Amino acid sequence: MKPAYLRPLVYFLFWLLVGVLIKALFLGYHYSKTDGLTYIEIVKVFLYGLRMDASFAAYLCAFPFICFLLEGLLKNLRLSSLVNGYTFLLIPVVAALVTADLEMYNAWGYRLDATPLQYLNTPREMVASVSAAPVFLLTLVFLFLILFLGFVYQRIFRPVLEKKVNTTFTMGGKIVAFCFLVILIIPMRGGLQHIPINQSDVYFSNKLYANHAAVNLPWNVLYSLNRRNYAPKNPYKYMAMAQAQKYVDSLYTSPELPANGSNSILKSTRPNILFIILESNTAKLVGCLGGEPGVTPHLDQLARDGIIFTNIYAGGDRSEKGLVALLSGYPVQTTTSIIKLPRKTEHLPHLNQILKSQGYQTSYYYGGELAFANIKSYLLNAGYDRLISKFDFPANTYNSKWGVHDHVLLNRWLADLKTEKQPFFSTLFTLSSHEPYDVPIPAKFAGTDEATKFKNSMYYTDQSIGNFILAAKKQAWWKNTLIIMAADHGHRFPGDDPNFKPSKFRIPFLLTGGALKQAYPPVNTIGSQTDIVPTVLHQLHLPTEPFKWGKDLLNPAVKPFAFYVFNDGFGFVTPSGTITFDNISKQVISSDPAVPKQQLNYGKAYMELSFEDYLNK
Structure with a gap:
């Protein structure tokens, strides 16, 4: 030629x-x-x-x-x-x-x-x-x-x-x-x-x-x-919808405990509630969860004073996904997130909405910009009375690339709560343990590699929370306050976990505060972020029907499982172990030896049904 x-x-x-x-x-x-x-x-x-x-x-x-x-x-x-x-x-x-x-x-x-x-x-x-x-x-x-x-x-x-x-x-x-x-x-x-x-x-x-x-x-x-964002149909059709529904329904069939049942851990059904969301907090660095000792001494003490849930998994690996799972009890999507579409988040249930209907004053605190990842629209749809962000702080307190450091944010929170009308529900989202991990205290752990910087940032956030709790115990509202603490997602460090590994998704979740009747032994039931809202609402004797994707972790009869997603794949955790699946190759990535074959079907059914629900929102 x-x-x-x-x-x-x-x-x-x-x-x-x-x-x-x-x-x-x-x-x-x-x-x-x-x-x-x-x-x-x-x-x-x-x-x-x-x-x-x-x-x-x-x-x-x-x-x-x-x-x-x-x-x-x-x-x-x-x-x-x-x-x-x-x-x-x-x-x-x-x-x-x-x-x-x-x-x-x-x-x-x-x-x-x-x-x-x-x-x-x-x-x-x-x-x-x-x-x-x-x-x-x-x-x-x-x-x-x-x-x-x-x-x-x-x-x-x-x-x-x-x-x-x-x-x-x-x-x-x-x-x-x-x-x-x-x-x-x-x-x-x-x-x-x-x-x-x-x-x-x-x-x-x-x-x-x-x-x-x-x-x-x-x-x-x-x-x-x-x-992106515009999937015209469900790409996760693994079985007939009726069969998927049957699998998922069986996961949530457990007898309800009476409203005044033996699992009640609160002194009051209308306590003040503080929800602390911990940025990138991983169980691998939490001592009371079997992680590296000495990184989170204050969280470890709070677990001893309250009740720690030892087998909780994040629904996904991004902050905006974790927020929806934590506050709306809603499953995480794989390659997208419902938070990016306000027309869909308008139809989500929200813990804030339930508590506002019960007369709670509500607020949300974050040291960065709420516009990040479309979070602000989600919070506005949830109806918070007041939103506090970096723009509510003097410019000279912007000592982090994200906004204000955690101790600055927590000090402002403490000051505002002194004049807050009770009962109040207030959410605070930390940020100092996000990349680039620049913290305003001397390094606790020697090293300049990224994993060590992350560990030091977790230590700093833990210290800031410990100081906040110490001061909060002196406040008049402490005796009637429940504190919820959970991470938005886990982290690849330490260990540089691959994206699908369950240890990357295992996170802390604990309840503490003066509203608890006493300290309680650890709860070992396997659960997810989507279970937190139903667990709390059961303690308040409030309806949980809108949060159909969650279960009460304090109900001993619930079926222990957790579902999480990574980029176009999912993991399904039960007492038998974890199986992970890649939706692109349609292949199992990993499976623990004792995992039964049927467990994969449960994961597929959950993936199919939850994404169908997302499409229909």
Whole structure:
């Protein structure tokens, strides 16, 4: 074939090469994880990923192929400079996506998709959340990608594309250019199969990292952008809806205890309630939960003075998802979150709404910006009387990249509660244990690595809460106050847990305060964040029907289980153990030895039914 006919193919090969180089860079950057793959598996990463690389290349070729066709149809038209400008514009965009993905994969455990876009309206918080990343190294990688890809295109591919040959304008040249444009549809779809390519087509291993490495990153971002928030139908149809309903219903069938039953732990049914949500707090660093000793001494003491629940799991791995599970008792979605859609959160039940109807004064305190991740709309829909954020503090107290540190926030909370009308319900969300873990006290634990910084931030938040409790015990309202403490989600540190591992999702949940009758032994029932609201409402003798996805953890007859989600996958925990499942490859990721086969069906049914409920909100 003459050189002019090959111009579209040459351009396609450039972007195909880019896809392969991106894959090699990902494997090299995560060399510690790549070391766990065999040479055959590494080769398969490239082979299985080639279809998606071709799809990525085809999408980027659409505009240049149209230019090539127009040049063939109009003899005096030269569009080479337009194609070159288009290419040099795309190279830094692709480089930026690839560079961001390298470090975000470490933090989140899945390839970059549309998820970070929900934070674009709060850019300072978004920057703060990744400020622990090796910025200098990533900047070098970004610049290297731009220079290297630009050099390869300029020196190798551009001369071929700009060759002046008369055959471009022959009838044969026109036909070939048109055929290339039409045939481009095939690699876009990933082949001639009925269903267009998706991530599952490049998954080949029972090792999740190998499957992730095979994914073409820019393609993944574009695919996610096209699908985010707007799923037209339930993608988790594993069984007939009636069968899924039967499985889920059986999880919640347990005899109700009488209103004045033996599980009553409160002196009063209308205590003041303080709900402290702990940012990124993991059971792995909580001594009373078997975690590393010495990191949370005040929380450990509160557990001894109150009641600690030892087997509680977060519903997801992001703050905005945890809020909905904690305050609305609502299951977490995988690749999206209901909090991003105010028209849906309007239909959620909320602990705040129940308590307001009982005459409680309500408030919500956060040291950062409430607009982050669309949280403010969720809280406004919940009807809080008063919202306090960083903008309610003097600028000289902004001593954290997120806003004000936890001790500043807790001091303001204590001062405001002195004049609060009783009974009151007030929620406070800590933030100092979020990346970049900058705390205003000397480091308790030596080390500058990210895991140690996180541990020091947890120690600081624990200290701040301990000081608050000490002062609160001196207040007149203390004797009639119930304090709820639970984490919004767990953390990959310590241990750098993979995204699906149950230890990443295990969190503290405890009840304490002067309203408790006494100290109680630990409750070992397996539960989730969605169980917290029903458990509290049962103690208040208030209806729990709106919170159908939760159970009373103080009812000894409930069935012990927890359901959590990660990026397009779920885990299901029972006394038999944990099974985790990847919804893309439709494969089990891990399963404890004693887990029965039927447990996977319960997880699938819960996934299917909860997402169907989300779609119908």
